[in-house]
Amino acid sequence: DQQVKQNSPSLSVQEGRISILNCDYTNSMFDYFLWYKKYPAEGPTFLISISSIKDKNEDGRFTVFLNKSAKHLSLHIVPSQPGDSAVYFCAASERGTGNQFYFGTGTSLTVIP
């Protein structure tokens, strides 16, 4: 049973525009969320996190929004750059479960120059 879902397998965006990647989850006990970026044949690189006590966290061009009532989070990249082309995974964890993270299936972002 997939507790974290990324329903868009792929997304294409023009360079300089905003990229919005979405993630939905089913477990209301999740209280910490991460976004990772992954290039082929490499390990995931941590991008940004958000705790359930917040609804927004910003780091440079990356902003994560959390809507707990909708069990939805999104990653905004502004402005998008060709180097952002990669697969993006969201991950969620529940306190008291040994820091286990549940990963979404990923969204492949292509930024077109």
Added chain:
Amino acid sequence: DTEVTQTPKHLVMGMTNKKSLKCEQHMGHRAMYWYKQKAKKPPELMFVYSYEKLSINESVPSRFSPECPNSSLLNLHLHALQPEDSALYLCASSQAIRGQETQYFGPGTRLLVL
């Protein structure tokens, strides 16, 4: 410094071979993880070590044997693997397993079992 290193980068082994994957971190993290990732799939958790003790084993077959010799090192010993075990094996670490701890991943070992 958020670096986790893994060796080797690539490994080809036969079904009767014994090999080991190595992971190292020098961030003072006390939790380390092994994941398996197949193409176009999310990482799947295999093992979690906390303070050098096995904390979680996600029902992984015994042909995979983890070992944590000290707080900086994590090994995965492989024996009698099957072709379906071919995948990217990722190591990660975090400060602890209290919760709300970011996991930092290594670059992975690409394993091919013939």
